[in-house]
Amino acid sequence: MRGIEKSFHSVQVLYGIDFTVSGGTVHALMGENGAGKSTLMKVLAGVYRCDKGKIEIKGKEVEFTTPKHAREMGIAMIHQELSPIPEMTVAENIYLGREPKKGLFVDYKKMYDMTEDLLGSLKVKINPKEKIGKLKVSDQQLIEIAKAISMSAEIIIMDEPTSAITDKEVENLFQVIRDLKRQGKGIIYISHKMDEIFKIADHITVLRDGHYVNTWEAKEIDNNVLIKNMVGRELSDYFPKKEVKVKDVLFEIKNFSRGNKFRNISFQVRSGEILGIAGLVGAGRTELMHAIFGLEKPESGQVYLEGSPITITKPKDAIRQGIAYVTEDRKSEGLILQMSVAHNITLPSMSVFSKGAFIKTREESNVIQQEIKSLRIKVHTPRQPAGKLSGGNQQKVVLAKWMIKHPKVLILDEPTRGIDVGAKTEIYKLMCQFVAKGNAIIMISSEMQEVIGMSDRMLIFSNGYLSGTLNRDEFSQELIMEMAVSHI
Amino acid sequence: MIKGKIEKKPFHMKAFIAQYGVIVCLILVFAFFTIMKSKFLSISNILNMLRQTSINGLLAIGMTFVVLTGGIDLSVGSILGASGMFAALAAQQSTGMPWGIAVLIGLGVGLLLGSLNGIIIAYLKVPAFVATLGMLSIARGVTFMASNAKPVPGLSKGFLEIGGGSLGMIPIPIIILAVVLVICFIILYKCSYGRYVFATGGNAVSARVSGINVKLITCSVYMISGLLAGLAGIILTSRVTSGLAQSGDGYEVDAIAAAVIGGTSLAGGRGRLWGTIVGFLIMGVMNNGLDMMAVSSYWQLVIKGIIIIGAVMMDSLNSGTQ
Numbered sequence: 109m110r111g112i113e114k115s116f117h118s119v120q121v122l123y124g125i126d127f128t129v130s131g132g133t134v135h136a137l138m139g140e141n142g143a144g145k146s147t148l149m150k151v152l153a154g155v156y157r158c159d160k161g162k163i164e165i166k167g168k169e170v171e172f173t174t175p176k177h178a179r180e181m182g183i184a185m186i187h188q189e190l191s192p193i194p195e196m197t198v199a200e201n202i203y204l205g206r207e208p209k210k211g212l213f214v215d216y217k218k219m220y221d222m223t224e225d226l227l228g229s230l231k232v233k234i235n236p237k238e239k240i241g242k243l244k245v246s247d248q249q250l251i252e253i254a255k256a257i258s259m260s261a262e263i264i265i266m267d268e269p270t271s272a273i274t275d276k277e278v279e280n281l282f283q284v285i286r287d288l289k290r291q292g293k294g295i296i297y298i299s300h301k302m303d304e305i306f307k308i309a310d311h312i313t314v315l316r317d318g319h320y321v322n323t324w325e326a327k328e329i330d331n332n333v334l335i336k337n338m339v340g341r342e343l344s345d346y347f348p349k350k351e352v353k354v355k356d357v358l359f360e361i362k363n364f365s366r367g368n369k370f371r372n373i374s375f376q377v378r379s380g381e382i383l384g385i386a387g388l389v390g391a392g393r394t395e396l397m398h399a400i401f402g403l404e405k406p407e408s409g410q411v412y413l414e415g416s417p418i419t420i421t422k423p424k425d426a427i428r429q430g431i432a433y434v435t436e437d438r439k440s441e442g443l444i445l446q447m448s449v450a451h452n453i454t455l456p457s458m459s460v461f462s463k464g465a466f467i468k469t470r471e472e473s474n475v476i477q478q479e480i481k482s483l484r485i486k487v488h489t490p491r492q493p494a495g496k497l498s499g500g501n502q503q504k505v506v507l508a509k510w511m512i513k514h515p516k517v518l519i520l521d522e523p524t525r526g527i528d529v530g531a532k533t534e535i536y537k538l539m540c541q542f543v544a545k546g547n548a549i550i551m552i553s554s555e556m557q558e559v560i561g562m563s564d565r566m567l568i569f570s571n572g573y574l575s576g577t578l579n580r581d582e583f584s585q586e587l588i589m590e591m592a593v594s595h596i
Numbered sequence: 597m598i599k600g601k602i603e604k605k606p607f608h609m610k611a612f613i614a615q616y617g618v619i620v621c622l623i624l625v626f627a628f629f630t631i632m633k634s635k636f637l638s639i640s641n642i643l644n645m646l647r648q649t650s651i652n653g654l655l656a657i658g659m660t661f662v663v664l665t666g667g668i669d670l671s672v673g674s675i676l677g678a679s680g681m682f683a684a685l686a687a688q689q690s691t692g693m694p695w696g697i698a699v700l701i702g703l704g705v706g707l708l709l710g711s712l713n714g715i716i717i718a719y720l721k722v723p724a725f726v727a728t729l730g731m732l733s734i735a736r737g738v739t740f741m742a743s744n745a746k747p748v749p750g751l752s753k754g755f756l757e758i759g760g761g762s763l764g765m766i767p768i769p770i771i772i773l774a775v776v777l778v779i780c781f782i783i784l785y786k787c788s789y790g791r792y793v794f795a796t797g798g799n800a801v802s803a804r805v806s807g808i809n810v811k812l813i814t815c816s817v818y819m820i821s822g823l824l825a826g827l828a829g830i831i832l833t834s835r836v837t838s839g840l841a842q843s844g845d846g847y848e849v850d851a852i853a854a855a856v857i858g859g860t861s862l863a864g865g866r867g868r869l870w871g872t873i874v875g876f877l878i879m880g881v882m883n884n885g886l887d888m889m890a891v892s893s894y895w896q897l898v899i900k901g902i903i904i905i906g907a908v909m910m911d912s913l914n915s916g917t918q
Contacts, residue, residue: 403805424807433805441805444798446865455795456806458788465787509806 112151112161121147124161125320127313129263129294134285136297136309136326139338140500140528143315145298149265152296153185154178165263184261186252186269194241199223201240202255226254231280244390245437249273253281257288264288265296268526270304274388274554275589282308300528302331303557314338335529347561348537354564355379357415358548359431359517361400364409369395370572373409377517377548382539384563385552387592391569393552394436397519401426401433413516427456432510434503436521436552442506445495449487450476452494453508460512479508484534500531507538518542520551524558536562556585570595617910618858618874625878629885636888643767647835649880650769651676654828655847656854656876657780657869658821663855665797665817666864667724671713672825672851674735676844679706680829681739684748684839687755695754702830703823709735710822714815728818732848740841748839759834769831776824777873784869793817798865850879853900857907878903 114122122144129135137145151158154172162169165181172178175185192201199219200207208218223236232250240248250273256264270278285295285308299305305312306326314321314337321337358379365372370392377383385393399406402420411418413429420426426433435441443452453476454461461472476490485504487497494505503523510518520539524532539562543549553559559566560583568576568591576591629636655672662669683702686693709731716727761768784790795803796813804810825844833839856862857878858871879900886896 401805422807422809423805424809427807435805440799441801444795444802444865446798447794451791451794455791455803455808458791462788465789466782467786467788467791 109148109152109163110161112148112158112163114147114151114156114158121318122151122158123318123320125315125318127320128323129296131262131292131294132289133310134289134295134297134308135311135313136299136305137313137315138298138300138305138334139315139321140530143338143528144318145315146267148315149185149267149296149298152178152263153183153265155185179259179261182260182262183265184256184259184263185265185267186256187267190245190248190252192240192248192251195239197237198227198234198240198243198251199236201251202226202258222258223254226258230254230257230284250277250281253284257284261293263294263296265298267298268300269297270299270301275556276388276593278304300526300532301555302334302529305334306331338529347558348533348540349562352380352540352544352564354381355546358413359550360412362410362412364396364399364406366395366399366404366406368572370399370406370569373574375567375574375577377550379546379548380543381564382543382549382551382562384559384566385550385569386554386556386559386566386588387569389554390571391592392572393569394521396569397433397521397550397552401431401519403433427513427515430514430516431519432513432515432517433519434506434510434521434523436525438499438502438506439495443494443502446493448491449480449485449494449497449505450490452505453479453490453512456509457512475512479512483508483511483538500527500535503527503535504531507535511538511542516547518547518549520549520553522553522555523551524553524555556588560585560588568592618871618878618907621907622874622878622881625881625885629881629888633885633888636885639765641884641888643765643770645880645884646770646773647767648884649876650767650773651828651832651835652847652850652854652880653773653873653876654776654824654831655851656858656872657776658824659848659851660855660858660860660867660869660872661780661784661793661817661820662724663797663852663860663862664793664864664867665814666800666862667717667814667817668728668852668862669713669818669821670725670728670848671709671731671735672821673844673847674732674739675706675709675822675825676829676832676847677841678709678735678739678742678829679703679826680833680843681742681748681839681841683755683830684751684833685742687751687833688748689750689752693752695752695758698752698755699758699830702833703826706822706824706826706829707819708822710819710825711815713822714818717818718811718814736841736845739843743839743841745841747841749837751834751837751839756834756837759831760837769835772827772831776827777869781869789813789816794865796864850876850900853904854879857904875907 109125109127112122112125125144125148127148137149139145147156150156152163154175154177164170170181172181193204202223203219208215208222220236227234227236230250232254234243234247234251240251249269253266253269269281288295297309309326311323312326312329312334313323314334316338356379357376360376362374363372364370373396387393398404399409400411400420402422402425411420418429420429439445454472461468480487480490483504485508486501494502497505524535527535539549551559551562564580566578566583566588567574568578568588570592573595575594578587635641655676659669659672679702682705683698686701687695687698713728713731716722717724758768763771784793792803792808792813795806795808796810800810829844832843854875855867855872858868858873858875860867860871882899883896886899
């Protein structure tokens with residue numbers, strides 16, 4: 109790709125980008141959210157047409173009219189935003205639009221066999237006849253990857269492929285990527301997870317604010333150089349942990365159970381503490397938090413706040429007691445995408461901003477402005493629909509929404525998933541500020557670095573069981589992994 | 597209004613059409629009929645037109661609340677009929693009941709049927725389409741049974757004033773519509789309840805996580821729809837001076853059309869009340885103008901359908917991005 113320029117409605121997002129991928133290599137594309145990575149790749153995949161610049165495949169200039177055209181020329185893209193068809197099976201989703209046919213009819217047997225082989229080669233244990241809508245996000249992502257691989261592409265673009273899968277599954281994916289390399293394919297890999305990038309990439313290119321910064325061979329540089337180029341400034345303290353005096357027990361649960369989702373879980377969190385909850389995807393962590401927050405009913409369980417038992421049967425109860433929940437999937441559970449940023453922020457707090465039945469708009473507007481400023485949320489105007497923001501900013505809106513309630517206990521479920529380095533550090537800083545005031549955070553995270561870097565204590569879940577507890581000085585990747593698989 | 601640093605955006609024709617196209621449409625349609633028939637622009641005609649439209653207007657406002665939550669109410673026409681019928685039965689001169697009681701009975705029936713819809717949809721988890729389809733049938737059947745399929749004439753003078761009378765020059769139904777409009781505007785835009793309605797329609801799961809009682813909000817919009825349909829039924833019955841079992845048959849189409857033309861998305865979470873107003877005004881102007889031009893009512897149906905499709909098409913063409 110040479111000199112690619114692109115604008116949307118007079119807002120320029122790409123300023124003359126050059127980008128090259130060679131067959132048999134993995135080229136990582138990095139940059140903060142909004143740097144232009146996804147946009148550049150969508151131009152390559154035929155989703156957008158660039159305003160200026162040209163694309164060459166094997167030396168020949170090409171111009172894509174549609175994504176299908178790009179696919180036919182050998183470019184496959186696995187999007188960050190999954191869009192499977194929930195009511196159709198795995199196999200139907202993979203072969204959508206190119207089902208193997210026997211005359212006029214779809215050859216279902218062949219389709220299911222082909223899918224089995226495909227999934228087998230990826231070591232993915234999913235039934236091809238399962239309805240894809242019933243699978244977890246991490247499984248849907250694996251299917252998405254399988255689909256692109258099945259399209260015999262020469263160039264495969266992977267946009268945040270590991271955002272919702274665990275380390276074990278990531279290793280499988282890397283095996284497959286290495287196989288594809290050996291077959292001479294070119295892989296473009298977009299991810300914010302730097303340890304992954306260094307494990308798998310041959311080359312790294314950094315974009316910043318729509319501009320091309322530089323390209324290196326992966327072995328030439330390290331984390332610090334990378335971050336500096338991505339952000340344009342020194343980022344010290346990637347995990348800004350400060351010593352916080354941990355005081356009395358603030359929040360406690362006892363004997364929470366629901367079938368085989370989570371069994372007899374009890375734990376305490378102290379004021380000033382960040383309690384990390386590690387485990388493989390599917391270990392029951394999110395289900396437990398849903399139950400604690402009142403979104404789902406457990407079979408048993410008691411919650412204590414500052415020593416006294418409290419009853420939570422619905423989210424409003426938890427909120428009233430000072431508990432906040434930043435859910436795993438901000439788009440489907442955390443935000444109302446069509447509503448403005450402003451209204452999203454004040455939604456759980458309407459009673460504060462209302463006199464009788466009427467909204468005190470000026471007061472509300474002031475608080476909204478304050479939050480946007482203090483969390484550094486990048487918006488044109490607070491009236492912008494929340495759906496138009498980048499992932500990092502969307503997450504900040506969710507945080508703002510809870511912060512104005514001054515909660516005592518903040519539950520974070522994968523707080524930095526799909527968020528760039530700069531925004532991640534900002535969120536970590538906010539977390540530290542939060543607990544420094546004497547509050548507590550319960551953080552579910554599947555990112556090893558993050559849970560090790562930010563937690564004071566860690567619980568490890570395995571298949572619904574609480575398989576272990578570790579203090580900060582006991583943290584080790586191997587130990588955590590061991591505990592995470594102990595009940596599988 | 598939200599105060600914020602608003603970047604000056606260049607004027608985009610497409611965005612303007614999307615937002616305000618309906619008003620332009622209304623003006624064009626109005627202008628068209630004024631040119632075709634000079635009598636169109638007379639005060640008496642306009643007042644008459646507004647008097648007729650006020651019934652559809654009430655239904656459309658109620659429908660807007662429902663559609664904003666992502667639901668639909670196919671039973672409004674039947675609820676209108678049922679409420680009007682029970683109000684008529686109570687308002688007969690033979691019963692000697694004050695017209696105020698008859699009005700309360702009519703409203704009560706509307707509220708009751710709307711609540712049944714709401715409970716079935718929100719708490720028993722029956723899809724709105726199905727539940728209100730069933731209610732459409734049930735309410736109509738009850739209406740016929742209550743009247744023995746015979747018209748109910750001889751209504752008290754006070755009751756007849758509601759639909760047929762005027763306050764000075766302005767017909768009473770228009771005043772009622774205006775009052776309802778103001779109240780609904782306030783509820784939807786100045787009260788937290790309104791935010792909850794938009795939130796529930798935009799993303800019910802997120803709304804629930806934020807502590808909103810989604811079931812209650814969902815139930816409430818059907819109650820509003822039912823209540824307004826009841827009010828419309830009282831006005832219509834009063835205007836035609838007798839309770840007719842088939843009153844309101846088919847009115848749900850116009851109500852949905854008004855909301856949709858006005859820019860309210862059937863998927864929920866997006867829409868505007870003033871858009872609905874423009875929507876039912878367009879239809880009212882059309883009905884009135886075409887009647888004046890003696891266009892066959894069958895043509896009117898065709899034109900109505902074209903406008904509905906056209907309006908939504910313009911909306912989706914614009915919201916589709918690059």
